[in-house]
Amino acid sequence: MAAELFIGLMSGTSLDGVDGVLADFSGGRIAVQAYATAQFPVTLRAELLALNTPGDNELHRAALAGNGLARAYAGVVAQLLADSGTDAKAVTAVGAHGQTVRHRPLEFDEVGYTLQVNNPSLLAELTGIDVVGDFRSRDLAAGGQGAPLVPAFHRALFARADETVAVLNIGGISNLSLLPATNTVGGATVLGFDCGPGNALMDHWCQTNQGQPFDRGGQWAASGQVLPALLSQLLADPYFAKTPPKSTGRDLFNPTWLAAQLGTTTMAPADVQATLTELTAQVCAADVKSYGKDSKLLIVCGGGALNDHLLDRLRVLLPGIHVAASTDHGLPPQQVEAAAFAWLARATVRREAGNLASVTGARGARVLGAIYPA
Numbered sequence: 001m002a003a004e005l006f007i008g009l010m011s012g013t014s015l016d017g018v019d020g021v022l023a024d025f026s027g028g029r030i031a032v033q034a035y036a037t038a039q040f041p042v043t044l045r046a047e048l049l050a051l052n053t054p055g056d057n058e059l060h061r062a063a064l065a066g067n068g069l070a071r072a073y074a075g076v077v078a079q080l081l082a083d084s085g086t087d088a089k090a091v092t093a094v095g096a097h098g099q100t101v102r103h104r105p106l107e108f109d110e111v112g113y114t115l116q117v118n119n120p121s122l123l124a125e126l127t128g129i130d131v132v133g134d135f136r137s138r139d140l141a142a143g144g145q146g147a148p149l150v151p152a153f154h155r156a157l158f159a160r161a162d163e164t165v166a167v168l169n170i171g172g173i174s175n176l177s178l179l180p181a182t183n184t185v186g187g188a189t190v191l192g193f194d195c196g197p198g199n200a201l202m203d204h205w206c207q208t209n210q211g212q213p214f215d216r217g218g219q220w221a222a223s224g225q226v227l228p229a230l231l232s233q234l235l236a237d238p239y240f241a242k243t244p245p246k247s248t249g250r251d252l253f254n255p256t257w258l259a260a261q262l263g264t265t266t267m268a269p270a271d272v273q274a275t276l277t278e279l280t281a282q283v284c285a286a287d288v289k290s291y292g293k294d295s296k297l298l299i300v301c302g303g304g305a306l307n308d309h310l311l312d313r314l315r316v317l318l319p320g321i322h323v324a325a326s327t328d329h330g331l332p333p334q335q336v337e338a339a340a341f342a343w344l345a346r347a348t349v350r351r352e353a354g355n356l357a358s359v360t361g362a363r364g365a366r367v368l369g370a371i372y373p374a
C-alpha cells in the first residue's frame with residue numbers, strides 16, 4: 001500500500017523549541033517514520049516569550065517572529081526528510097501549530113481569540129509542501145475553547161475497548177483526556193480540558209534560580225520541601241475549581257502570577273520548586289480522580305513525563321491507578337503532540353472534523369484549520 005505521509009510540527013507553551021514527526025497513515029494507524037527536535041534561536045525564544053505579554057509594536061514583532069518560527073519549522077522539516085530519505089513531494093501536508101502567544105476564548109465578545117504566531121505561507125514556500133495552520137480559530141468561531149485539541153488524537157491512539165483510559169499531557173500547561181472504553185453502550189463521550197500549570201512555572205523558577213532551562217528528573221524539587229501554606233495558596237486559584245470545558249495558558253499561569261503568590265516572603269528556592277511541582281501533581285491527580293474515577297491507567301506524555309519526581313508524586317496521589325509514560329503505549333512522550341498535528345492536518349485535508357465538541361464546548365464538530373498550498 002502506498003505511503004500516506006504527513007508531518008506534524010509543535011512548539012508549545014514550554015517554549016523549549018520545536019518537536020516534529022514524519023508519520024505514515026497508510027496502515028490505518030499512525031506510524032512515526034522520523035522524529036526531530038530543534039531548540040529556538042535565543043533571540044527568537046526571547047521574542048516569542050515576550051509576545052505573551054502586552055508590549056510595544058506587537059504587530060510588527062509578531063509578524064517577524066512568525067517568519068522566524070517558519071524558518072525554524074522548515075529546518076525541522078528538512079531534518080525529518082533527510083533522516084528518513086523522503087522527498088518533499090511524497091509528503092501530503094505539514095500540520096504546523098505555530099506558537100501560542102495569547103489564548104482568550106469566549107472573552108470580550110463571546111468569541112474571543114487565540115493567537116498562534118506563525119507564517120504558514122513562508123513555510124509552504126520554504127518546504128514545497130502544503131501547510132495546514134490556524135487549527136484553533138474555527139472551534140472558537142463555533143463557540144468552543146479552541147483547546148485542548150489532542151483528545152481526539154489521544155482517543156485514536158490510546159483508547160481501549162474495555163476500559164477507561166486517562167491521558168495526561170504535561171507540557172508548559174497540563175491537559176487531561178478521559179477516554180471511556182470504546183465498547184461503551186450508548187457511545188463513549190470523550191472529555192478533555194486544561195488542568196493548569198504543567199512545566200512552565202517550574203521551568204521559569206529553575207531558570208531564574210539555577211540557570212537551568214528545566215529541573216532534570218525533578219531532582220531539584222526532590223531536594224526541597226513542599227511549603228504547605230504556599231501550596232494551599234496556589235491551589236486556591238479559581239481556575240482549578242472551574243468546571244470544564246476550560247482551557248488556559250501563560251495568559252494566567254505566568255511569572256507575574258507566581259510573583260504575586262510569593263509576595264515578599266523569602267522562601268528557599270528549592271522549597272518553592274518542590275511546591276510548584278506538587279501543585280502540578282495535585283491539580284492533575286485531583287482532576288483524574290474527579291473526571292476519570294473509573295480509570296485504572298494514566299498514560300503520561302509531554303516533556304513532564306520525563307520528570308521522574310513528578311511521576312512518583314502522581315503515583316502516590318493516585319493509588320490503584322497505573323501511571324506510565326506513553327512510551328509503553330505507542331509513542332514516546334515528546335512525539336505525541338507533534339504526531340497529533342500530523343493527524344489533525346490529515347483530518348483537515350480530508351475535510352474531517354478535528355475538534356471534539358464534548359471537550360471544547362463548541363456547537364458541534366468542525367473541520368479545523370486553513371490550507372496553504374505549496
Ligand SMILES: Nc1ncnc2c1ncn2[C@@H]1O[C@H](COP(=O)(O)OP(=O)(O)OP(=O)(O)O)[C@@H](O)[C@H]1O
Binds near residue numbers: 017019169
Ligand atoms: N528530563 C527531563 N526532566 C524533567 N523535565 C523535563 C525533561 N525533559 C523535558 N522536560 C520538561 O518538558 C518540557 C517540554 O515539554 P513539551 O515539549 O511537552 O512542552 P510543550 O509542548 O512546549 O508544552 P505544551 O504541551 O503546553 O504545548 C521542558 O520545558 C521541561 O519542563
Ligand SMILES: CC(=O)N[C@H]1[C@@H]2OC[C@@H](O2)[C@@H](O)[C@@H]1O[C@H](C)C(=O)O
Binds near residue numbers: 012013151172248337
Ligand atoms: C492555546 C494553546 O496553545 N493551548 C495549548 C496549551 O498546551 C497544552 C494545553 O495548553 C493544550 O490545551 C494546548 O495544546 C495542545 C496541543 C492541545 O490543543 O491539545
